[in-house]
Amino acid sequence: MLNIKILTAYPEMFPGALGYSLIGKALEEKKFCIDTIDLRKFGIGHRNNIDDEPFGGGPGMVLRPDVVEKALLSINIDPKKNSKRIYLTPSGELLNQEKLGILSKFNELVILCGRFEGVDQRAIEVFNFEELSIGNYVLAGGEIAAQVLLEGCIRLIPGVLGQSESLLEESFSDNLLEYPQYTRPKVWKDINNRLYEVPEVLTSGNHRKIKEWRYDKSVEKTKINRSDLYYKGTGIKDD
Numbered sequence: 527m528l529n530i531k532i533l534t535a536y537p538e539m540f541p542g543a544l545g546y547s548l549i550g551k552a553l554e555e556k557k558f559c560i561d562t563i564d565l566r567k568f569g570i571g572h573r574n575n576i577d578d579e580p581f582g583g584g585p586g587m588v589l590r591p592d593v594v595e596k597a598l599l600s601i602n603i604d605p606k607k608n609s610k611r612i613y614l615t616p617s618g619e620l621l622n623q624e625k626l627g628i629l630s631k632f633n634e635l636v637i638l639c640g641r642f643e644g645v646d647q648r649a650i651e652v653f654n655f656e657e658l659s660i661g662n663y664v665l666a667g668g669e670i671a672a673q674v675l676l677e678g679c680i681r682l683i684p685g686v687l688g689q690s691e692s693l694l695e696e697s698f699s700d701n702l703l704e705y706p707q708y709t710r711p712k713v714w715k716d717i718n719n720r721l722y723e724v725p726e727v728l729t730s731g732n733h734r735k736i737k738e739w740r741y742d743k744s745v746e747k748t749k750i751n752r753s754d755l756y757y758k759g760t761g762i763k764d765d
């Protein structure tokens with residue numbers, strides 16, 4: 527079972543999205559568990575502060591290292607556990623599918639969610655937090671980012687996805703985006719009475735042709751939407 531520990535000032539935000547659908551079912555079935563550690567319980571001084579102004583000036587507040595220390599000390603640490611500490615921040619290394627695969631194999635993930643301007647760098651270094659970002663944009667805090675990372679990891683745990691949601695053919699596994707999908711009705715009439723048909727090859731029953739069509743569509747889609755992946759996925763230099 528994957529043990530997840532979340533250090534956050536907003537424990538009510540969990541399990542959040544992780545309580546729904548296949549991931550929610552995996553939570554019920556105890557394929558993973560989530561404990562939240564409320565940073566506010568480890569505030570300092572009579573005002574119970576968890577953050578303070580940045581030395582050197584500048585906007586915002588910084589999470590105190592002693593608060594992170596106290597929060598970590600409150601967790602039962604099992605030295606036998608294969609555990610990883612992650613701090614979610616826009617200044618971290620970019621998360622990708624390969625990294626999710628690596629993270630999904632740990633027994634324990636301890637995730638620090640920042641709010642404010644950031645976390646005191648000493649805490650990140652002393653407690654060995656790996657800094658990870660979920661994309662080149664800035665959110666208001668790490669909680670949503672943590673759920674993104676965790677959903678991506680949990681679906682890779684064996685037995686979480688059923689046969690029908692198999693991982694075999696999906697975007698990024700071969701640096702090509704997934705081909706477009708179609709379902710019933712075969713001919714869809716919209717409210718303006720316009721007709722839209724499913725590409726004929728998909729209903730032809732010719733599996734070789736379907737495979738070729740899907741590959742071509744994957745390549746086409748990758749070229750349009752993700753030119754950065756196109757060369758990696760096809761070996762073709764784009765000019």
Ligand code: ADE
Pocket residue numbers: 614615616658659660661662663664665666667668671
């Ligand atoms: N916190 C705020 N923005 C973030 C991002 N892009 N990735 C991870 N954590 C964040």
